[in-house]
Amino acid sequence: MAIRINKYLSEAGFCSRRGADRLIEEGKVTINGKVPEMGTKVEEGDQVEVEGQRIKKSIKEKNIYLAFNKPIGIVCTTDRRVEPNNIIDFINYPKRIFPIGRLDKPSEGLIFLTNDGEIVNKILRARNNHEKEYIVRLNRPINGDFIQRMGNGVEILDTITKNCFVKQLGPKKFKIILTQGLNRQIRRMCESLGYRVKSLKRVRIMNIKLDVPSGQYRELNKEELLELNELLEKSSKTFD
Template sequence: MATERLHKFLARAGIASRRLAEDMIRHGRVNVNGVEATLGMSINPDIDKVTCDGKSVEQAEAVIYAFNKPVGVTSTVRDRYAAKTVAEFFPKNQRVYPAGRLDKNSSGLLLITNDGELANQLMHPRYSHEKEYVVELSGVSSDNIKKFTHRFRLDGAQTQPMRVAKIKRVMVGRWLVNLVLKEGKKRQIRRVANLLGYTVEQLARVRVGKLRLGDLRPGEWRIVKREDII
């Protein structure tokens, strides 16, 4: 087999996304043939022995779960401060992790996988994969809702415009809004809503790429294929 970059190999093996794999190498957690790995190095998977945190890294068959993350669950595999993480919903003998994030107070579609290449594509802004959310907003009027399509400055950079796909009035002072993003800054929808004078009462992701949440109940998952998503 031809050589490949170590961080790509780790991603393909389901250890982490490419970006996180680079961090693991940088922090000395990865060895190749008993020697601490360095950023940018290449390996031959058929010959070289790779370990991460002292455990041998083997290629695993790719698996992708579509998961309906409940409110109150943290989108991490390990977090000693979290009451409950997504890892608790999946087989303990599989090394899988979230492809992206969904904050603790939000619910909906979260992809859990050991396919590091897929995770990288879904998380990196340059690929522009759409993510759709249903958001319940409370506020005085609906006048500012279409301003979600404007650019905002968050974390020192301009956001990409969101698309308002649907607006529905639920009751006086409350609306259900479908918002579509091609990038996802941390808590972007909640922060923009606050800037526009709204409170987010509920937020659920209902689509990633081509894949919709469907009838999955909170805490349930189903296995999907890469072509179902992108």
């Protein structure tokens, strides 16, 4: 059965579909020696390569799902040439995996890594409203209507952020639960209201809570995966 090249690469555990699209646009992917167009389908027996590396889709390969506590200073990229402090070299997992989404370099906390390209698309698609919870510490005491304004939406990046749950935890600390993932969203929201983020930690993604020390990871257990899949079943279906 023929499948689109971006889906082939994601199911092979090489990268997400979004990452595959970028590689295709950059001309780094070939099918039988030829650079394909976006949407080209892979037939049984076709030879797929990324920058000369043969990519084989293994139907029997076991899916890997890791919960990792990313330390400050580690970069969520799979490109080892770009950044020496990249997440893949830091974890040094024996099989090919890639992060689902990202946490910026100064941030820490929970991030998933997997070889399952399908789950990446379901979790990252913003309209699916998957919760991500963060603990944030600011540079100065919270005052006025900061909490209310954060929860009601802040203008950043030429848009208004979605309404979200925000709760003050201390003089300079608050909890926020987002269902969207704009670039450096929390930092930009705080800066827009006159504050600067001193520390930012993600402590939950959907039903998975952060429960491992900084710099360590664990596999998701069967119960967590069952609940995660139940939540994802309610999501929009991924496109072929």
